[in-house]
Amino acid sequence: MSSLEHRKDEAIEYFEQRFKIKIRKKEYFFEALTHSSFLNENRKWPYNHNERLEFLGDAVLQLSSSDFIFFAYPDFSEGVLTPLRANLVNSLMLSKIALSLSLDKYLFISKGEKMSVEQFLSQLNDKTVDESKLKCYVLADAVEALFGAIYLDQGFQVAKNVIVDILKHFVSEVIEKNNQKDYKSVLQEKMQELYKKAPNYQVVKSEGPAHQVFYTVSVSINDKEIGLGDGWSKKDAEEKAAQNALKEERWK
Amino acid sequence: MSSLEHRKDEAIEYFEQRFKIKIRKKEYFFEALTHSSFLNENRKWPYNHNERLEFLGDAVLQLSSSDFIFFAYPDFSEGVLTPLRANLVNSLMLSKIALSLSLDKYLFISKGEKMSVEQFLSQLNDKTVDESKLKCYVLADAVEALFGAIYLDQGFQVAKNVIVDILKHFVSEVIEKNNQKDYKSVLQEKMQELYKKAPNYQVVKSEGPAHQVFYTVSVSINDKEIGLGDGWSKKDAEEKAAQNALKEERWK
Numbered sequence: 073m074s075s076l077e078h079r080k081d082e083a084i085e086y087f088e089q090r091f092k093i094k095i096r097k098k099e100y101f102f103e104a105l106t107h108s109s110f111l112n113e114n115r116k117w118p119y120n121h122n123e124r125l126e127f128l129g130d131a132v133l134q135l136s137s138s139d140f141i142f143f144a145y146p147d148f149s150e151g152v153l154t155p156l157r158a159n160l161v162n163s164l165m166l167s168k169i170a171l172s173l174s175l176d177k178y179l180f181i182s183k184g185e186k187m188s189v190e191q192f193l194s195q196l197n198d199k200t201v202d203e204s205k206l207k208c209y210v211l212a213d214a215v216e217a218l219f220g221a222i223y224l225d226q227g228f229q230v231a232k233n234v235i236v237d238i239l240k241h242f243v244s245e246v247i248e249k250n251n252q253k254d255y256k257s258v259l260q261e262k263m264q265e266l267y268k269k270a271p272n273y274q275v276v277k278s279e280g281p282a283h284q285v286f287y288t289v290s291v292s293i294n295d296k297e298i299g300l301g302d303g304w305s306k307k308d309a310e311e312k313a314a315q316n317a318l319k320e321e322r323w324k
Numbered sequence: 325m326s327s328l329e330h331r332k333d334e335a336i337e338y339f340e341q342r343f344k345i346k347i348r349k350k351e352y353f354f355e356a357l358t359h360s361s362f363l364n365e366n367r368k369w370p371y372n373h374n375e376r377l378e379f380l381g382d383a384v385l386q387l388s389s390s391d392f393i394f395f396a397y398p399d400f401s402e403g404v405l406t407p408l409r410a411n412l413v414n415s416l417m418l419s420k421i422a423l424s425l426s427l428d429k430y431l432f433i434s435k436g437e438k439m440s441v442e443q444f445l446s447q448l449n450d451k452t453v454d455e456s457k458l459k460c461y462v463l464a465d466a467v468e469a470l471f472g473a474i475y476l477d478q479g480f481q482v483a484k485n486v487i488v489d490i491l492k493h494f495v496s497e498v499i500e501k502n503n504q505k506d507y508k509s510v511l512q513e514k515m516q517e518l519y520k521k522a523p524n525y526q527v528v529k530s531e532g533p534a535h536q537v538f539y540t541v542s543v544s545i546n547d548k549e550i551g552l553g554d555g556w557s558k559k560d561a562e563e564k565a566a567q568n569a570l571k572e573e574r575w576k
Contacts, residue, residue, distance in 0.1 A: 109554060112531065112538040123402035124394065127409075131383075131390035135480075138383035142376065150375035157379075163571075182538070184531050185554075207552075209568065228387075228480045265576045266518065279364065279436050286364040286434070300459075302361060302437075316461065319415075324517050 076114070076180075083178040087218075090173065091234050093226055100125070100221035102180075107210060109182035117180070122217035129220025132228070136219075136235035137161050141243065151255065151311055159250045160243060164203060166212035167196065169238055175214055185210060255314035263293050266323065271298070273310045289313045298322045328366075328432075335430040339470075342425065343486050345478055352377070352473035354432075359462060361434035369432070374469035381472025384480070388471075388487035389413050393495065403507065403563055411502045412495060416455060418464035419448065421490055427466055437462060507566035515545050518575065523550070525562045541565045550574045 083105060084098050095101060099119065108121035137157050141148065148156065159165070170176065176189055192208035195201045223231040263271045277288035288302040289309035299320065301312025317323070335357060336350050347353060351371065360373035389409050393400070400408065411417070422428065428441055444460035447453045475483040515523045529540035540554040541561035551572065553564025569575070 109531075109538060112536065112556070124405070127402040127405050128390050128394050131387040135383040135387040138380050142380050150379040153376070153379050182531065184529070207572065262576065277436070279361075279434065284364065286361060304360075304364075320459065324514070 079178075079180075086174075086178065091222065093222070093230060093234075095225055097225050100224050101218070104129075104217035104221040105178055105180050105214065107179055107181040107185055107214065109185040110180040113182050114180075122214060125217035125220035125224075126213045127220075128223065129216035129218065132219045132223040132231050133161055133216055133235060135228075136232040137239055139232060140236045140239055144240075144243070151315065154315075155250070155255075156243075156247065159246050160239060163209060163212040164206065165242060165246070166215050167192070167206075167208055169242070170211035170215040171196070172238065172241075173215065173218075175211060175218065179210070179214055181210065255311050255318055259291070259299075259314040259317055262318070263323070267293055269293070271314075271317070273313065275306060275309070276300075277302075291317050293323050296323065331430070331432075338426075338430065343474065345474070345482060345486075347477060349477050352476050353470070356381075356469035356473040357430055357432050357466065359431055359433040359437055359466065361437040362432040365434050366432075374466060377469035377472035377476075378465045379472075380475065381468035381470065384471045384475040384483050385413055385468055385487060387480075388484040389491055391484060392488045392491055396492075396495070403567060406567075407502065408495075408499065411498050412491060415461060415464040416458065417494060417498070418467050419444070419458075419460055421494070422463035422467040423448070424490065424493075425467065425470075427463060427470065431462070431466055433462065507563050507570055511543070511551075511566040511569055514570070515575070519545055521545070523566070523569070525565065527558060527561070528552075529554075543569050545575050548575065 080098070080102060084095055084101060087093070087101060088095055103119045104122050104125050106117065106119050106121050108123065111117055111121060134157070137160055141153055141156055141160070145153065171193065176193065181189070189208060189210050192206060195206055196203060219231055219235060222234055260270055263269060271291050271293045273289055273291050275287055276290045279286045284304065286302060286304060287306050287309040288300065289306060289312070290297050291299045291301070291310070291313040299313040299315075299317030299322070301309045301314070301316055303309040303312055332350070332354060336347055336353060339345070339353060340347055355371045356374050356377050358369065358371050358373050360375065363369055363373060386409070389412055393405055393408055393412070397405065423445065428445065433441070441460060441462050444458060447458055448455060471483055471487060474486055512522055515521060523543050523545045525541055525543050527539055528542045531538045536556065538554060538556060539558050539561040540552065541558065541564070542549050543551045543553070543562070543565040551565040551567075551569030551574070553561045553566070553568055555561040555564055
């Protein structure tokens with residue numbers, strides 16, 4: 073049996089044990105493990121590279137992680153849940169997840185790309201390196217593609233359970249590390265970088281009785297309105313305005 | 325029966341017919357229909373506003389729309405599917421979807437907010453107005469919250485079917501309108517806006533035999549590398565580099 077056939081069997085066996093599933097359509101998993109660079113060195117390889125599965129798996133991961141923290145943190149507002157989800161599934165976290173799954177051992181990838189992945193992993197283990205500066209999409213993309221394959225082969229419920237089993241080991245670390253930076257400071261930093269000045273917040277409407285006013289706030293840069301938000305306090309309304317500004321990027 | 329109780333019954337009846345479902349937990353739907361502004365005028369209202377459900381429903385919509393176009397367009401690469409998904413579920417499209425569901429008639433919302441929604445809808449129907457300039461999150465957020473409620477009450481499969489039944493009426497219009505602008509031109513525009521210059525692409529690696537070279541390209545602005553990409557042609561590698569640059573925004 074050719075060594076590639078052997079590697080394929082090993083991968084299926086490993087994932088069936090690792091995720092406690094019986095794989096129906098092995099092709100999904102071989103595609104998820106195929107990096108585009110591999111097709112160059114293996115013309116007869118019958119599977120596509122994993123980029124379409126990565127597209128699908130990214131959304132499987134989004135819903136699974138959203139469902140997870142929605143129920144795990146019933147007291148977190150949308151304004152806290154959204155950055156938490158972003159930090160939980162960014163490319164660095166996904167690389168760590170890929171590593172925790174030993175995905176690097178099962179990828180079909182060119183020798184050149186394999187070397188850059190190994191270099192990335194050695195830097196990741198080097199505590200003197202600022203990991204936020206590290207960039208490597210191969211593992212992050214592959215882990216998303218793998219989630220896409222599980223979704224196609226086993227359905228959403230199984231995929232969600234697999235993903236939540238993984239994320240629950242990372243979530244508290246993520247909450248600690250980014251003590252939930254608020255939208256206002258994110259927008260402030262962005263505007264400082266782009267325009268060397270802070271955005272300007274103004275109350276444009278306030279409804280309701282004095283003891284409980286409902287505020288609408290406008291945020292602008294260079295006198296151009298870039299976001300609107302409302303809430304029970306000026307602070308909440310400003311947060312919402314900053315969030316909408318970051319969503320729309322109308323300063324461009 | 326109070327008029328609010330009457331409106332609640334009407335809403336449940338309407339959504340059960342509209343989506344052909346038997347609603348189990350009505351509370352999910354009342355929460356999805358509750359705009360934060362409504363709580364001000366109705367202190368005894370027993371439901372939260374819809375922002376947490378919006379957070380969840382946004383991800384339900386992401387996976388449902390991804391699954392839909394993944395299977396509907398088997399020949400679309402990830403580089404085409406990603407902007408298509410973004411255009412299919414942006415806030416303007418979601419407002420149109422909310423309108424197609426008559427969601428504006430069932431929202432629990434303050435008089436002030438209701439007026440701005442009605443103004444938005446009249447502009448939306450005014451063909452002389454450039455709709456890409458219109459901004460109104462109330463309806464877009466509510467429709468996402470509604471999808472979140474359907475997901476919680478009926479599970480992912482039912483939510484996906486409901487969403488796909490809606491999206492299939494919009495997708496071809498979306499594909500025509502944005503004839504799939506590529507990542508390179510998006511990055512080019514962004515760099516022109518921010519730095520008044522175009523990004524610079526360079527081949528940093530080329531592997532494989534002359535007749536089929538695998539390229540790695542670096543894209544940089546002001547001599548700072550902001551993205552890497554690879555592919556079978558320089559053009560593909562440049563597209564990937566632009567895509568990664570847009571993903572990471574390392575120019576900041």
